[in-house]
Amino acid sequence: MEHTTYIYMLLFGGLLLLSRLLESISEKIKLPGMLLILIMGMLLPDFLGNHQSYLSNEQAESIASLGLAIILFYGGLTTRWTSMRRVIWSGLRMATLGCLITAGSATALIYGLSRLNLDYQFIPALTNGSGTQFSADLPLALFIGAMLCSTDATAVLALLRPIASKIPGPLLNLIECESGFNDPVAVILAGVALALAKGQLESPLLLLRDVGLEFAVGAAVGWAGALLGTYILAREHYLEPNAGSEVICLALLMLSCATAFLCGGSPLLCAYVMGCVIGNSNEIDCIIVSEFTIINRASELILLICLGLVVFPQEIWPLKWYALVVFLITMVSRLLMTFITLYRSPFQAPEKTFSAFAGLRGAVPIAIALQAAASGVPWGTLMPAFALAVVLYGLIFQGYFLPAATDLLANALKPQADLSLNEQSS
Numbered sequence: 001m002e003h004t005t006y007i008y009m010l011l012f013g014g015l016l017l018l019s020r021l022l023e024s025i026s027e028k029i030k031l032p033g034m035l036l037i038l039i040m041g042m043l044l045p046d047f048l049g050n051h052q053s054y055l056s057n058e059q060a061e062s063i064a065s066l067g068l069a070i071i072l073f074y075g076g077l078t079t080r081w082t083s084m085r086r087v088i089w090s091g092l093r094m095a096t097l098g099c100l101i102t103a104g105s106a107t108a109l110i111y112g113l114s115r116l117n118l119d120y121q122f123i124p125a126l127t128n129g130s131g132t133q134f135s136a137d138l139p140l141a142l143f144i145g146a147m148l149c150s151t152d153a154t155a156v157l158a159l160l161r162p163i164a165s166k167i168p169g170p171l172l173n174l175i176e177c178e179s180g181f182n183d184p185v186a187v188i189l190a191g192v193a194l195a196l197a198k199g200q201l202e203s204p205l206l207l208l209r210d211v212g213l214e215f216a217v218g219a220a221v222g223w224a225g226a227l228l229g230t231y232i233l234a235r236e237h238y239l240e241p242n243a244g245s246e247v248i249c250l251a252l253l254m255l256s257c258a259t260a261f262l263c264g265g266s267p268l269l270c271a272y273v274m275g276c277v278i279g280n281s282n283e284i285d286c287i288i289v290s291e292f293t294i295i296n297r298a299s300e301l302i303l304l305i306c307l308g309l310v311v312f313p314q315e316i317w318p319l320k321w322y323a324l325v326v327f328l329i330t331m332v333s334r335l336l337m338t339f340i341t342l343y344r345s346p347f348q349a350p351e352k353t354f355s356a357f358a359g360l361r362g363a364v365p366i367a368i369a370l371q372a373a374a375s376g377v378p379w380g381t382l383m384p385a386f387a388l389a390v391v392l393y394g395l396i397f398q399g400y401f402l403p404a405a406t407d408l409l410a411n412a413l414k415p416q417a418d419l420s421l422n423e424q425s426s
Contacts, residue, residue, distance in 0.1 A: 060306045060384075061374035064367035067299040067306075069257050069271040071363055072183055073249070074296035076275025077289055084177045087170055091177030093341040094355075098178070099149045099185040101340060105333040106145035110136050110326065126382065127318045134379050139197035146189030147369060147383070148330045148390060150182040151175075152362025160358070163403055166410045171351050175358055183364050184269045188215075190368045197377040217265025222273030225256030229274070230281045246292045249278070303363045306370065315385040316392075323389035330390070334359050350412035357405050360398055361391050 084091065114136035126134045134140065156175055164172060229252045233245055256274055257267035279289065316323075338356040347355070369387035372380040 056310075058374045060310045061370045063306050064303055064370040065267075066254075067303045068183075068187075068364065068367040069253060069268060070250075070296055070299040071303075072268050073253050073271040073275040074292060075179070075183060076272045076277075077249075077279035077292060079177065079181075079276055079279060081280050084173055087174040087177055090342055090345045090347070091174055092181060094174070094178040094338065095181030096185055098337040098341040099182045099189070101337040102330065102333045103142070103145035103149040103186070103189055105336060106148065106326075106330050107138075107141045109329045109333070110144055111138055111141035113325075114141065126322050126379075126386070134382065139193050139377075140379050142196065143190055143193035143372065143383075144326060144386075145330075145333075146186055146193055147365045147372075147387060148326070148361060149189070149333075150186035150361070150364050151179045151359040152364060156358050156360050160402070160406070163406045166406050167354075168351065168413070171347065171355065174347070175355055178355075184266070184272050186364060187268050187368065188266070190371070194372060194375050194377060197379075198375070213264065214266045215269060217263050218260045218267065218269035219265075219273045221256055221260040221263065221265055222270035223277060225252050225259075225270070226274045226277030226281075228252060229278050233278070234281075246295055249292055250295060300363045303366050306366075310370070310373070311385045311388050316389045319382070319386050319389050323386060324393060326386075327390050327393040331356075348413070350409050354405055354409045357398060358402065361394050365391060 081088065117135070126136060126140075136144070156179060160167060160172065160175075229249065232248055232252075253271060253274065256270055260270035261267045335353070335356040338352050342352050342355075365387045366384075369383040372383040374380070
């Protein structure tokens with residue numbers, strides 16, 4: 001092995017160990033573990049006296065593609081139709097129509113403010129470390145809206161787990177359901193924005209045809225891979241602990257995603273469909289989910305570490321005000337989306353507001369940003385630092401105040417619960 005290989009082994013092994021230890025520390029200081037991991041990855045090169053990135057954008061994007069496929073597969077694997085039955089339609093509306101509303105409204109606001117900014121300097125400019133300013137044209141505004149329209153179930157549930165007893169069960173299921181379904185929509189929208197920036201979209205009809213074909217092929221390959229996986233995993237010795245079921249899942253996932261890509265389909269949609277079918281099969285035991293959790297968690301940590309290693313703190317600083325404005329825009333867009341998609345649903349106004357506030361961003365925007373950096377578009381190299389800045393704002397503000405928001409939710413719902421109990425007793 002080359003010397004560089006051992007350096008990477010030392011680097012990622014040490015960071016994985018530290019990131020797991022930091023998660024335990026985060027629970028005591030009431031800050032999200034993701035925040036500490038990202039800060040650790042950013043500060044490591046300066047701490048070691050190396051002012052160059054350990055990973056190129058292309059290397060980070062390759063790692064991110066595999067990590068994102070694993071995360072989407074696990075999201076489908078843990079989506080239980082039986083427990084989600086009461087909220088499935090509300091969750092689907094939030095994940096599909098809601099994702100489009102969030103991305104569309106954020107795109108319109110970012111693009112509109114950017115046009116006004118040309119004459120009035122209405123908002124801070126999108127500026128890189130060398131002082132070059134970028135105007136948010138339509139492809140860039142669409143990419144930012146798409147990158148930030150999805151939510152991370154792992155990040156949200158990790159923060160809500162200690163206080164889950166204060167949150168109604170259907171609301172928790174809704175948040176998890178939406179987070180599991182909205183990732184593929186965000187990935188597809190971001191891909192459209194990148195193709196638009198490269199001038200590869202000739203007509204809307206061709207776009208619809210290509211996206212439809214990509215969806216169909218990806219879903220078909222994912223379904224076929226899931227049927228094969230169910231057939232193999234249904235054997236008795238794979239249903240026992242430590243029988244290697246997670247290895248079978250990982251191997252079939254890589255084979256299916258590669259096949260979908262080579263056939264012109266979406267490998268990420270393939271991963272999600274495959275996870276949904278396997279996870280909801282009556283022949284598969286839940287032990288497979290628990291064993292694959294380790295692989296999923298490692299993938300999320302590696303994605304966070306990759307972003308920390310390709311972004312330096314001095315690259316984030318020029319973007320701080322623009323990222324704050326975009327963060328606020330996405331929060332307003334998400335609040336609007338939540339009340340539109342949950343109209344006439346059984347959820348009350350406090351629950352809708354809490355669902356909007358609980359939409360944390362995590363690993364998926366990071367992976368999408370790394371894809372933009374490796375795509376060759378003029379503003380692509382800015383996206384990892386920009387995505388990291390917005391994710392940091394969310395982890396600081398949403399992550400820190402989420403327990404307080406849970407207390408407010410419980411207090412808002414308590415009078416209504418007491419009223420319903422009084423009506424039943426009378």
